[in-house]
Amino acid sequence: MSDPNAQTPNDPNLSGRPPQPPYQSQYPATPAGAAAGLTPAKDIEWGSYAHLGGLLGFVPALIIWIVFKDRGRFTDAEGKEALNFQITVLIGYVASTVLTVVTFGLLSWLFTVIWIVSAIFSIMGFLAAKEGRNYRYPFALRLIK
Incomplete structure (x- = not known):
């Protein structure tokens, strides 16, 4: 009969080193599929970036909102507002x-006017959101609720 207390060749204690504790991350574990929430400062930061992205079109606001x-209530609200304005x-x-x-x-100058108005309101939204205030565009179709 074999001795149940005998060490097998695959036993890690044969090396003479004490067993290592399992790896532990310095960050708390999040459930699979769950996104970590934003800190209040990061929430304001990403919410303001959603407005500033309007200088490049609707894609930055769409990506930030999605x-x-x-992950953050402020970013959700400001991302929707910026996205609705950019869709408009x-x-x-x-x-x-x-x-x-x-x-x-004859009306090709409208492109320039639309871009200038969009840039002005996007910067105003960025500045307001950067201070933590919700910004509401004076005109926008509220398609995403």
Whole structure:
């Protein structure tokens, strides 16, 4: 019969070193599939970036809102507001394109006006959100609720 207390060749204690404790992360474990929440400072930061991204179009606001909407209430609210405004601006660009084609280019200056207005309001939204205040655009279709 074999001795139940005998060490087998695969036993880690044969090396003469004491067994190592299991690896422990310095960060708390989050459940699989759950996103970690944002700190209040990061929540304000990402909410303000959603507005500032309007200088580049609707894609930055869309990405920020999709990624962070469940991680911070401020980013969720500001991301939706910025995205709704950028969708409104996109509709303005489409209407401007149609008007430019119909008028054989006479209204092509509308693109510049729309971009300038969009940039001004996006910067105003960024500055307000950076201070932690909710910003509401003066005109925007509220398509995403």
